[in-house]
Amino acid sequence: MRAYRRKSERASQSQEVYEYIKKKKNIESLRVGYVKPRQVFTAEEEGKMASYLLKCAEIYFGLLPIEVKKLEYQYGVQLNAKNIPPSRHQINMAGIDWFQNFMRRNPHLSLRIPEETSSSRATSFNKPNVNSFFEIYQRLLQKYQFNASRIWNIDETGVTTVQKPKKIVAARGQKQIGAITSAERGTLVTLACASNAAGNFIPPMFVFPRLKYSEMFIRGGPPDCLGAGNSSGWMTEKEFLIFMDHFIKHAKPTKEEPVLLLLDNHQKNNVIMLSFPPHCSHNLQPLDVGVYGPFKNLFT
Secondary structure, eight states: OTTOOOOSOTTOOOHHHHHHHHHHHTOSOOOOSOOOTTOOSOHHHHHHHHHHHHHHHHTTOOOOHHHHHHHHHHHHHHTTOSOOOHHHHHHTSOOHHHHHHHHHHOTTOOOOOOOOOOHHHHHHSSHHHHHHHHHHHHHHHHHHOOOGGGEEEEEEEEEESSOOOOOOOOOTTOOOOOOOOSOSSOOEEEEEEEEETTSOEEEEEEEESOSSOOGGGGTTSSTTOEEEEOSSSSOOHHHHHHHHHHHHHHHOOOSSSOEEEEEOSSEETTEEEEEOOTTOHHHHOHHIIIIIHHHHHHHO
């Protein structure tokens, strides 16, 4: 039963009765109360299974609920568990009741929708790649003695011009609710930002999907922001060079005080660039979580 509630006081004898029976029959240990005859695994065995599920999720091979139910049956057979219900031998898997109770007994587990992750991204984020990046990073810090205001990070993100409406209060039962937007389909605009470890920002750059760029596109934007356009709306080499000139203008690096830009491993105009390992920016890029995450929460 999925959510059984006790309806009687059977097998709930008091401690006095237990002591009386123990003395009367000279029994060293006597269990009273309900036992769990249908519990297939011990707490230790179930804990190992929960740890295995977490490990699978960490390496991008998480299991679906139906796969967890099949795993439970196979695990029980492997352990020669005595309390496997006969019905499980017929379908070779546990039922929905077991799965719900298993999740209830292990509150640190939850059903989550995973993000699409390419195999190259999943396999590139490894210890040798990350160690190599931080070794180079440490050598640069020791060589140039960068302080927080001279360590910059650049990243770009796509922003749509039409945001998804949030929930509003309306009549119950009404199937369609509308909200005014500039259009039903949005246009993707690339936003490029640079910030340093001291919390300072370079005015952002916008890349619009327009072959003919006009300054009116950034009218009303942040002070000193920059705009450009191309057919795709993504930043290409041409727009990147424009942004680098924009960055140098505001960061003002000098030969005596160069700056470190976490992007690509070469030097230009006293800007020393260090790239993240390929396909690892989703875990190493600080702007994704620290800047673009809160920005999109407020923007949408």
